[in-house]
Amino acid sequence: MGVYELSGAGSVKTGRTLYTSMNAGNQFGAMVPIANFTFTGTGGSVTFSNIDQSYQDLRLVVFVRSNFAGSQLNLIIRFNGDASSVYSYTRLTGNGSAASSTREVNFTGVYPGIIPASTSTAGVFGSAAIDILNYKNTSTFKTCISRVASDLNGSGTTDLGVQLWRNTAAINSLNISDVNGDSWVAGSTATLYGIRAVSS
Amino acid sequence: MVWIASLSGSGAVRTFSSIPQTFTHLQLRVFLRDTFSGAATNAFVRFNGDAGSNYAYHYLNGNGSSAASGASLSQSYLPIGNDPAGTSTANVYGSFIVDILDYTNTNKNKTTRTLGGFDANGSGIVSLYSGLWLNTAAITSIQCGADSLGDAPGTYLSLYGITTSSVTGA
Numbered sequence: 597m598g599v600y601e602l603s604g605a606g607s608v609k610t611g612r613t614l615y616t617s618m619n620a621g622n623q624f625g626a627m628v629p630i631a632n633f634t635f636t637g638t639g640g641s642v643t644f645s646n647i648d649q650s651y652q653d654l655r656l657v658v659f660v661r662s663n664f665a666g667s668q669l670n671l672i673i674r675f676n677g678d679a680s681s682v683y684s685y686t687r688l689t690g691n692g693s694a695a696s697s698t699r700e701v702n703f704t705g706v707y708p709g710i711i712p713a714s715t716s717t718a719g720v721f722g723s724a725a726i727d728i729l730n731y732k733n734t735s736t737f738k739t740c741i742s743r744v745a746s747d748l749n750g751s752g753t754t755d756l757g758v759q760l761w762r763n764t765a766a767i768n769s770l771n772i773s774d775v776n777g778d779s780w781v782a783g784s785t786a787t788l789y790g791i792r793a794v795s796s
Numbered sequence: 797m798v799w800i801a802s803l804s805g806s807g808a809v810r811t812f813s814s815i816p817q818t819f820t821h822l823q824l825r826v827f828l829r830d831t832f833s834g835a836a837t838n839a840f841v842r843f844n845g846d847a848g849s850n851y852a853y854h855y856l857n858g859n860g861s862s863a864a865s866g867a868s869l870s871q872s873y874l875p876i877g878n879d880p881a882g883t884s885t886a887n888v889y890g891s892f893i894v895d896i897l898d899y900t901n902t903n904k905n906k907t908t909r910t911l912g913g914f915d916a917n918g919s920g921i922v923s924l925y926s927g928l929w930l931n932t933a934a935i936t937s938i939q940c941g942a943d944s945l946g947d948a949p950g951t952y953l954s955l956y957g958i959t960t961s962s963v964t965g966a
Contacts (some may be wrong), residue, residue, distance in 0.1 A: 625798055652802070652825075653825060686915045687922065689863075697860055697922075699860030699920070730827045735887070736827075736889050737889070739915065741893065743911065758914055758915045759915055760888060760915040762885075762887075791956075
């Protein structure tokens, strides 16, 4: 399938530029895997560093269960090693009986949602997808949009959220852990994708 | 997923036109702020230049203190969520991902799904929208912007095609 570059106004250029390949490091298409971690039961916090600055957006896909001694807890994400109080979020949550919304300001990281831990139903992992648009822009703060969910056959939560990092720096590293820094259960995964635009 | 085009800049609403009809679905990724003097405005899309009262939507949102749901019909455009505007915290932009399914089908009205919003460290909103365009025409163009028509500098829109085939080049 060919891909045509359009003009700045969105219409097809006269004299089309046909990209015969969307090859990006032997990957085709706009969504390109950058790095992947699969956990073996030891280690929790993971950092994607030296993130390629050639994409338009980033997508982080996480499938994890924590070894925390309780039933569930929050994921936390930080950018560029910044643990200062410059993060905030607005979240919409459903727990199976009611919907609610919460907000936190001046936090030390992004909290996209809740994941299962040791006393939750065995074998259940939480899934999360976090989109970070315009991550390399150096004149805007960084906003994430997220969806996080885990159903535990009788309990569970689903979260939609927007998160803010009040910093205009390009994102070049990203750290993800649970809020206590516990280890992940074996089989947990975290994958970072780049969303490319030909012109970037 | 294959990149089709990106538009950026400030001022009035932008239009993707002559959209290739070779994909199964479309995904519009929107990074937007409005220059309007209020705290927030609506971001919206229109299809094929249709400004008639042919759009309807439902939404579920959270504003940090409560969840709400609503709907409207006979609209002249399709809202995709609230974007920050002139009096909102500086440098904060709204992010939206709009999925437009089966956009080439000429037997179906067109349905969209949008997740997006913004957080401004003490204000903001997250929302999930379902949208309907009561028209069976294939979508060949998409307008997108803030409803005040005053997109701030730094706004950008990217349109992607979703294919069911392996993307292996031309």
